Amino acid sequence: MLFGSGMLVPTGQAWIPTSAGLIPQSAFARELSDEVRRQLKFFSPDEYLILQSAAERIVGPASAGAPSAAEIDVALRADAFLAGADPEIQEQFHLLLTVFNHPVFTFLFDFRFSAFVNMNDDEKDSYIEDWMTSPIAFRRTAFVGLKRLCMSMYYTDARSWPAIGYDGVFAQ
Amino acid sequence: MILRGSDITKPIRETADVCIIGSGCGGGPVAKILAEAGKRVIVVEAGSHVTPEEFVLTEESAFSNLYQQRAGQATEDQAVLVLQGKAVGGSTVINWTTSLRTPDFVLDAWQKRFGVQGISPKEIEPYFERVEKYLNIHAEPDERHNNLNRVILDGAKKLGYRAHANGRNVKDCNALGACGVGCPIGAKQTVDLTYIADAIKSGTTVFANCHADTIKASGKTKRVTGSVIDPVSHKAKFDFSIEAPVVVVAASAIHSPVLLLKSGVANSSGEVGKHLTFHLTTAVLGVFDRPMYPWKGIPQSAMCDEFLNKSGDGGGFWIESVPATAALAGLSMSGFGKRHRAMIRSYPNVAASIVLVKEIDSEGRVIVNSYGRPSISYKQGWKDLQYLKQGLKEAAKIHIAAGANEVYTLHTKETRLTSVEEIDKKLSAASYGTNEIAFYSAHPLGTCRMGEDPRASVVNSHGETHDVKGLFVIDGSITCTSLGVNPQVTLLALAEKHGEWLAENWKSVA
Ligand SMILES: Cc1cc2nc3c(=O)[nH]c(=O)nc-3n(C[C@H](O)[C@H](O)[C@H](O)COP(=O)(O)OP(=O)(O)OC[C@H]3O[C@@H](n4cnc5c(N)ncnc54)[C@H](O)[C@@H]3O)c2cc1C
Ligand code: SF4
Numbered sequence: 067m068l069f070g071s072g073m074l075v076p077t078g079q080a081w082i083p084t085s086a087g088l089i090p091q092s093a094f095a096r097e098l099s100d101e102v103r104r105q106l107k108f109f110s111p112d113e114y115l116i117l118q119s120a121a122e123r124i125v126g127p128a129s130a131g132a133p134s135a136a137e138i139d140v141a142l143r144a145d146a147f148l149a150g151a152d153p154e155i156q157e158q159f160h161l162l163l164t165v166f167n168h169p170v171f172t173f174l175f176d177f178r179f180s181a182f183v184n185m186n187d188d189e190k191d192s193y194i195e196d197w198m199t200s201p202i203a204f205r206r207t208a209f210v211g212l213k214r215l216c217m218s219m220y221y222t223d224a225r226s227w228p229a230i231g232y233d234g235v236f237a238q
Numbered sequence: 239m240i241l242r243g244s245d246i247t248k249p250i251r252e253t254a255d256v257c258i259i260g261s262g263c264g265g266g267p268v269a270k271i272l273a274e275a276g277k278r279v280i281v282v283e284a285g286s287h288v289t290p291e292e293f294v295l296t297e298e299s300a301f302s303n304l305y306q307q308r309a310g311q312a313t314e315d316q317a318v319l320v321l322q323g324k325a326v327g328g329s330t331v332i333n334w335t336t337s338l339r340t341p342d343f344v345l346d347a348w349q350k351r352f353g354v355q356g357i358s359p360k361e362i363e364p365y366f367e368r369v370e371k372y373l374n375i376h377a378e379p380d381e382r383h384n385n386l387n388r389v390i391l392d393g394a395k396k397l398g399y400r401a402h403a404n405g406r407n408v409k410d411c412n413a414l415g416a417c418g419v420g421c422p423i424g425a426k427q428t429v430d431l432t433y434i435a436d437a438i439k440s441g442t443t444v445f446a447n448c449h450a451d452t453i454k455a456s457g458k459t460k461r462v463t464g465s466v467i468d469p470v471s472h473k474a475k476f477d478f479s480i481e482a483p484v485v486v487v488a489a490s491a492i493h494s495p496v497l498l499l500k501s502g503v504a505n506s507s508g509e510v511g512k513h514l515t516f517h518l519t520t521a522v523l524g525v526f527d528r529p530m531y532p533w534k535g536i537p538q539s540a541m542c543d544e545f546l547n548k549s550g551d552g553g554g555f556w557i558e559s560v561p562a563t564a565a566l567a568g569l570s571m572s573g574f575g576k577r578h579r580a581m582i583r584s585y586p587n588v589a590a591s592i593v594l595v596k597e598i599d600s601e602g603r604v605i606v607n608s609y610g611r612p613s614i615s616y617k618q619g620w621k622d623l624q625y626l627k628q629g630l631k632e633a634a635k636i637h638i639a640a641g642a643n644e645v646y647t648l649h650t651k652e653t654r655l656t657s658v659e660e661i662d663k664k665l666s667a668a669s670y671g672t673n674e675i676a677f678y679s680a681h682p683l684g685t686c687r688m689g690e691d692p693r694a695s696v697v698n699s700h701g702e703t704h705d706v707k708g709l710f711v712i713d714g715s716i717t718c719t720s721l722g723v724n725p726q727v728t729l730l731a732l733a734e735k736h737g738e739w740l741a742e743n744w745k746s747v748a
Contacts, residue, residue: 123574123575125575125579126574126577126579127575127576127579132579147308150472151310152609153609154608154611155310194574194575198573203315203671203672207317207672209673210316211316213569214310218301218309218569220568221565221569222301222564222565223298224296227564230583230586231583232564232585232586234295234296235296235414235415235416235419
């Protein structure tokens with residue numbers, strides 16, 4: 067919710083390999099529980115873990131009563147949301163997660179030799195910051211897409227509300 | 239009668255006098271007027287029919303069921319989130335009730351620059367009056383403004399700026415603050431509860447969850463075809479075909495041009511989809527040392543209109559409040575991670591105001607993407623950017639004058655302002671490029687411009703396409719320029735006027 071199409075490159079321009087094709091399932095995805103795997107409707111196990119890992123840093127770590135992105139199941143909620151999204155949005159999100167995580171691109175954009183999911187928390191934060199403030203417009207665009215997805219999945223869930231003092235639209 | 243997608247059990251094959259595509263500010267009044275004139279009217283609406291008792295009052299449910307692309311519609315580069323409704327009643331089901339007439343200088347420009355007839359302030363006055371009476375439009379008394387609207391009124395007063403209560407289309411409003419997710423007590427006088435309800439009393443049939451794909455307009459009879467969508471699975475379950483001598487496209491400024499472009503009709507001028515205006519919007523967030531509860535109370539009841547057309551160039555900006563529900567607040571606040579968490583903890587003490595720019599040199603365009611859906615682009619002009627910067631500065635000053643300790647903009651990089659000096663300095667130096675600041679639009683307009691020159695416009699002064707007799711466009715797409723005010727009253731008045739003309743001239747049109 068609250069993000070749209072046209073995230074990276076115009077639909078159909080295949081200059082970046084898609085996650086479905088060229089990139090093999092990595093070791094981290096093999097750790098994923100069968101229960102979560104069964105629930106996935108849109109993400110591959112790799113993509114699920116990339117989004118979960120990004121959401122954790124984008125929403126911010128759990129603190130003072132605020133649950134983490136994982137506790138709110140942001141990645142699973144995003145999976146259900148994207149499963150019902152328009153095909154152009156689906157296509158762009160597959161692409162975005164691949165580019166965001168893959169070591170080829172972390173090196174190309176940021177001279178980092180590691181996949182996003184394998185970075186430590188500080189590295190992840192500074193990597194996300196680089197996307198947010200990049201002089202390359204499509205990286206900022208990708209950051210906005212990821213942020214909209216994560217924040218809207220997190221803050222539409224009532225479990226996130228007590229920590230920010232929100233009591234819902236119809237509280238009166 | 240309203241038939242929901244779930245009630246439809248077989249493909250639809252119907253004939254009518256008029257088929258109206260879309261049931262918002264454009265479609266609703268035309269349906270009522272023609273039905274009351276004895277015409278057999280069919281309305282097809284892509285969205286669902288949801289009654290006040292059925293609204294689930296959360297952003298999650300409202301976004302999924304009542305908004306275009308589940309509130310995710312945006313420009314191709316993500317720079318502008320384009321909010322629109324998708325329901326029987328159109329965007330009025332989720333809009334914020336601000337009800338204002340078109341400024342005279344805008345109507346003058348439409349007459350002078352585009353040759354539009356019959357819309358001088360005097361000629362359109364009776365239609366405004368009719369809309370205002372029918373929808374019970376009135377300003378709220380002073381004690382009903384919530385904290386956010388108070389900030390605008392009090393801050394502007396201290397600075398000597400003009401600010402006042404605006405009209406609202408409500409009856410017995412309990413100030414529940416749910417306008418953006420659907421008014422649960424039916425106090426908001428939305429198009430479904432008024433125009434469409436009256437059209438139904440006069441025999442109109444509304445097919446909800448029916449998405450029109452094409453209009454065939456070769457002979458006298460036109461055929462609208464599309465799909466009946468299952469409201470749960472969102473998958474097409476049947477097709478539909480409706481034949482009528484008159485078709486009114488009222489699917490909004492984003493979706494009407496898509497229909498015309500896909501159908502290959504009414505575009506000999508090459509103008510369909512062009513001249514999109516957004517009333518480009520961004521916001522300031524003032525943090526106060528007392529609770530403001532930015533999601534509570536009447537969302538919009540006052541505005542500061544000091545800076546609209548102040549220099550006489552037709553541009554400028556407008557400042558209003560905005561209901562900052564949790565998800566909107568979460569994704570609008572700057573940055574991410576720990577800093578974002580720290581900032582959102584002050585959420586109950588935040589007041590949000592929006593700055594809306596009446597464009598004079600920015601323009602967008604709607605084309606059809608490879609999936610047959612809208613692809614939206616927008617280019618901001620230099621003059622409008624100057625107004626945007628000035629608007630942000632003035633809105634921030636209003637917050638400081640009203641007692642805010644600090645004010646934030648929606649720049650991607652956190653921009654914190656605590657004094658007038660800082661406001662001027664930091665906002666002059668800030669970046670405003672693609673995705674360096676968050677922009678929104680809840681007022682997309684233009685794209686099938688009205689005018690008397692068939693080379694430069696899509697429809698004439700009555701909303702009929704220059705190219706195809708009996709094919710009309712009557713909705714937010716026919717405005718000639720940015721309005722500078724919230725559009726619903728303008729669009730309803732135009733629809734009343736065009737609907738009336740159509741009823742009176744039926745024989746020559748159908
Ligand atoms: C959050 C929000 C707040 C707003 N607040 C205000 C306010 O306070 N005051 C104000 O004046 N204005 C406000 N507006 C704007 C105002 O509601 C719109 O400008 C107005 O409703 C537009 O009228 P329309 O007829 O052009 O389109 P809409 O009212 O959007 O109606 C178009 C309808 O057509 C349907 N449709 C689209 N494509 C198809 C298709 N292919 N087949 C069938 N049906 C289709 C859509 O589902 C929709 O229901 C707000 C808008 C939003 C989104
Ligand atoms: S403020 Fe509440 S009661 Fe009033 S119109 Fe909006 S939703 Fe309805």
